[in-house]
Amino acid sequence: MRRYWTRLTVALVATAALAGCGLGGSKASEDTGGAVTGAVKGKVSLQTWALKPKFTDYMQGVIDAFEQKYPGTQVDWLDQPGDGYADKVLSQAAGGTLPDVVNLPPDFALPLVGRNLLLDVGQADPALTADYVAGGIDAYRFPGHTGAYGYPWYLNTDVNYWNGDLLSRYGLDPKKPPTTLDELIAQAATVKERSGGQVYLMSRKPGLGDFANAGVKIMAVDGKSFTFNTPEAVALLDKYRDAFKRGLLPQDVLTDKYAGNAKLFTAGTVAWTTGGANYIGSLATDNPTLAPKVVPSPAMGTPPLYVQGLSVSAASKNRPAAVALARWVTNAGNQAAFAHLTSIFPSTKASAQDPFFARSDGSNAGDAKVIAFASLAKAAMLQPVQVDGAMSDIVNQQIALAVSGGATSQQALDTAVARCNQLLSQ
Template sequence: MLKKNVWLLFLLVFMLFMAACGNNDEEASSDTNTETTPATTETTESDPPAEDPPADPIEIEFWTMQLSPTFDDYINGVIADFEAQNPTVKVKWVDVPWGDMEKKILAAVASKTAPDVANLNPQFASKLAELDALVNMDEMVPADVRGQYFEGVWKSNTFNGKTFGVPWYLSSQVTMYNTKIFEEAGLDPNTPPATFAELFDASKTIKEQTGKYGFYPPLDGSHALETMVMMGVDLTDEGMTKATFNTPEGKEAFDFFVQLYQQELIPREVLTEGHQKAIDMYQAGELAILSSGPQFLNIVKENAPDILAATKTAPIITGKTNKKNVAAMNLVVPKQSEHQQAAVDFSLFMTNGENQVKFDKIVPILPSIETALDDPFFNELPADPTPIDEARIVSASQLRDSEVLIPPMKNYEDLKTSMNEALQAAMLGELTVDEALAQAEAKWNEILAQ
């Protein structure tokens, strides 16, 4: 069960959906248990002061994606702590399989029964933000509290100048590599590639010397776009109204993938299979480098402990910008909520430093609260550390310099798909790099103009 949940938890699947704005009612009043003012200053045993009956607790509904049953104890524990500190609020937790979230949210919003708090990623949540269906966290969250979160991660939840979510847990990619394959190829196992140029050279050496592949760039998600940004490509203008990637930097990025594919330095499957294939090949000993979040080493540990034992970790491979990517999950509050303040309060409680550190010690993820990184768990290796321990330290060490490289964008799925289709056409030789870039540029301008 852990293997399945960890895999599903960090697949950055960006789902599309619409939403309708609901009513924006005021928060229910808090519990009171005070004496009423007597009519006179005298009281008698036969006429005791009257008391207001305690107010009924309000209930807020909290939706998560694929966290139950693996994390039942943790989530229920946080809810119990929140309710103990907020006796007028009860939290109803509903866990939704990630594949069902889109249709369930659609149905709930259409019937004006949306949850009070929902666990989504920035691209997913931005679809609701497009419709102004989420509360503005810049207005609901005090400035001193906002400042506790990583600035770049907080900004990743911004659309049209409004912040639509509170950052929850993060995953920062690292370079995990098989030292035995490096040694077999004659490469220094203590000096993995740090740049895309070095990665290209290492992949060539590994293929020539071992017949294995250096790495696997999954093209089913945002990998190509993130790589372009790290290589110094500006995808759009500041207003996101026009494509700006048909440049020498854009051509260099496209050519990087084209040359890897046409020189057979990456598997043919990159055009048809995604990140799961990269994990399968790495744990089978057929792939030297796995660029991913450290949490995926749990899968390797379960299925291929010998490969895990040969694994070392280094910072994420990047380009001349030295930019590093981080994936974020957040909590949002729909405007339909009748208890917005309680929903925001719960979101801040769920994501506070103490609760995040507790969660991070259960599953290899990272906190969105900056001071949480001061916990020794993120910067001190235990005695006899495992490769998973080492990956955690490397991942945490680069978090302050990481950011969400692809911000929420309108019609993002269409933009991503058109870029990947153009890139794959160039890799297959159906278009030249120049033709592929021009095709993607035209399509992006068409989509951005909608």
């Protein structure tokens, strides 16, 4: 993604220097806040990402209902294919043709916020914080910028999944799985000892999300530097290095050849993995005999939050209709209907009492759905959106070096922070 947004910044700098080139001139770069008032009428454009053809009927129904609720409105719905979406948004932003309402995950929204191309919907819609879950809104708040720049649309998170059969076989209680790293390490030692090293409980190295859950501040408040080389991060890496040295993780877990804990879980050689709320359903296809034995539990610490949202262009010539449309698409009823069609969760507070999400049918898959939905109340984005692919590679390489003993934890973290800060400054 870094190359997309580097090109976007260059393009925006160039086009912003040209008066009247479709970015709304100085007004678009200055007038990005304030409550939006006025009649909801006229034409307004909506861009989604890869919803056709599977969800055409659903979206068209939402649009038709909006036009009926607000007579005189006309929605121009654009749906872009999955591949190349970042390039498309880049081109639209640089050319001043960004739709009035556009589907942007937080990492796509950030560079546009930096150029004042998105509306602060927190100011435009004073009811935002009252109606949507805090984590979803916070995903569209960015360091160095005041306000919120997107309506959270649909959410997801991770759940822990345990092989109940393996835990029982090695003397552990599937109804009391680990809830902390220390408990995980202790039970991993039990599994190793009693399985003769044939089965693992731990099967992945840590990442930035684990640091965040350990109380590590990943970035400075202003978002201009990384700060995760702290004593807390060192202590966490030291625990993983010790566990790796004791053989509690697969030997190839630090290499590019590692199959991944999800595949090993499916094969029955690993007793723990993480996944979305629908994981057991997909597992039933890959390993139908294992799926009924799986026990779900909440993610350890703060659950990770995955967000899609709708942002409003600051250059929109029809802000009242744009804000109303973004709120309409993301309201409780429309989000619930969408969630019934696919494996996502709504972001509105009003959805909390919906029995479809809040009650299990008694199956382990139903339990997982309820656990995931309940987790959204405290879920948060654990990895800053500023982290791109190149930075992730650096962090992963240095973590692997520390866990393997090739460098001290402090050395590895210092190197990762220095190199990521260098990329960030570019």
